[in-house]
Amino acid sequence: MARIFFQLLFLLSVPALPAYLCALPQLTPAPTTPLLPGEIRPATAKLWKERVLWVDYRPNPHFSKQRIPGAVSCPPEEFSQRHPEVLARWSHEKAVVLYGDSEAVGHALAERFRQELNLETVYVLKGNWREWNR
Amino acid sequence: MEPVRHFFNAGPEDSFAWKIVRISIALVFLYAGTAKVADPQEFTLAIDHYRLTPWPVTVGLAFYLPWLEIGLGGCLLTRRMLPGASVLSFAASGVFLGVILSAWSRNLDISCGCFGPAINHTHYPSHVAFNLLLLASTGARAGYDLFRKSNPET
Numbered sequence: 001m002a003r004i005f006f007q008l009l010f011l012l013s014v015p016a017l018p019a020y021l022c023a024l025p026q027l028t029p030a031p032t033t034p035l036l037p038g039e040i041r042p043a044t045a046k047l048w049k050e051r052v053l054w055v056d057y058r059p060n061p062h063f064s065k066q067r068i069p070g071a072v073s074c075p076p077e078e079f080s081q082r083h084p085e086v087l088a089r090w091s092h093e094k095a096v097v098l099y100g101d102s103e104a105v106g107h108a109l110a111e112r113f114r115q116e117l118n119l120e121t122v123y124v125l126k127g128n129w130r131e132w133n134r
Numbered sequence: 135m136e137p138v139r140h141f142f143n144a145g146p147e148d149s150f151a152w153k154i155v156r157i158s159i160a161l162v163f164l165y166a167g168t169a170k171v172a173d174p175q176e177f178t179l180a181i182d183h184y185r186l187t188p189w190p191v192t193v194g195l196a197f198y199l200p201w202l203e204i205g206l207g208g209c210l211l212t213r214r215m216l217p218g219a220s221v222l223s224f225a226a227s228g229v230f231l232g233v234i235l236s237a238w239s240r241n242l243d244i245s246c247g248c249f250g251p252a253i254n255h256t257h258y259p260s261h262v263a264f265n266l267l268l269l270a271s272t273g274a275r276a277g278y279d280l281f282r283k284s285n286p287e288t
Contacts, residue, residue, distance in 0.1 A: 004280070007218025011209065015201035022174065023197040046182070046189070069183055069243050133175050 033126075036103075038110055040123035042132050045097050053090050057100040057109050058129065068099065068132065076109050083117060090119065099125035099132060155275050159223055160210035162268060167203030169249045174200070180247025184237050202226070220279040224272040231265040238262065 035041065045052055054071035056063045063073040072089055074082040090096065096119055098106045106124035113122045125132060148156060170177045178196035181187065187195065206226065209219035230248065237244055238258040248261075 004217045004221065007215040008222055011205055011215060011218050011222050012202070015198055015205050018201045019194075019197040022171075023193075026174065049185075069245065133179070 035126055036107075038107065038122070038124055039103070039126045040095075040097060041126045045123070045125065048095065051094055053086070053094045053096050055086055055096055055098045055109075055113075056129075057098055057105060062101075071099075074109070076105060076112075079109070079112060083113075086113075087117060095121040095123060097123045097125055099129050101128055101130075103128060152275070152278055155271050156210055156213075159268070159271055159275060160207045162207075163203045163210065163223060164207030166249055167200040167205075167207060169200075170196075170247070171200035171204065177247055180245050183242065183244040183247075184233060185240075185242070186233065186236065217276075217279045220272065220276040224269070224276040227265065227269040227272045231262070231269050234258070234261050234265055 054068045055074050056067050056071045057073075057075050059075055060073060063071070067073075072082070072086050074086055086096070096110075096113060098110055098113075100106055103124055103126075106128065110122045110124050113119045174196045177200065178193050181192045181195055182189070203226070206219050206223045209215050210223065
């Protein structure tokens with residue numbers, strides 16, 4: 001039994017070394033850029049958990065390929081067709097967080113959500129989809 | 135050097151059926167590990183969606199688990215440290231099944247993360263069936279490696 005115990009110990013501990021070596025360059029903190037009004041950091045949005053309605057404004061093929069679970073697709077050019085689905089999924093306790101490939105597009109879309117849909121808690125994900133995947 | 139050689143020793147030859155079981159499990163673990171090792175960020179998100187571990191643990195697991203799977207797959211394939219690798223693959227399969235069942239019971243809409251980006255959304259019944267099969271094979275293989283007569287431990 002001792003041999004098996006030490007084999008288990010060895011098999012459990014050895015993977016820690018390559019894991020650590022892989023993690024080391026990726027876990028060095030990136031310099032933080034200040035938030036603009038209406039922006040939210042991924043870490044904060046993650047803390048809100050179910051109180052976030054994710055809206056993906058990337059083109060549909062990108063959305064179909066990969067997205068934040070539970071996200072609704074709403075590219076700016078399809079806003080009028082897609083916004084009913086956003087409203088159907090939204091509730092008063094939820095904040096809308098928009099993410100995509102460009103913060104400028106996100107801010108413009110966030111403004112449409114505020115003006116045309118009268119939603120107040122609308123944010124743009126800082127760093128967008130790329131930052132979420134970091 | 136003898137204890138070291140004994141520790142890493144290739145186990146005795148298997149019968150054809152047990153060889154198939156061992157190699158199949160090894161390939162599953164090797165594929166699962168290599169599919170995830172290149173993209174730990176994606177795997178971190180996949181683990182995070184289970185909502186079972188705090189964020190620092192999630193990140194640690196995302197870097198660690200693929201290497202563990204590769205190590206287990208490699209050991210099973212080359213018959214090195216076979217009893218230990220069999221028992222650990224059985225335990226890992228049990229944990230994977232438990233985690234999938236836990237997500238299913240909470241109706242989480244998640245990507246399971248088992249095979250990296252290869253599977254984007256989880257179809258729970260087929261996933262549970264696959265994990266049950268994996269658990270049964272690893273369990274049988276662990277039992278075989280622990281209790282067979284040619285094993286110097288028994």
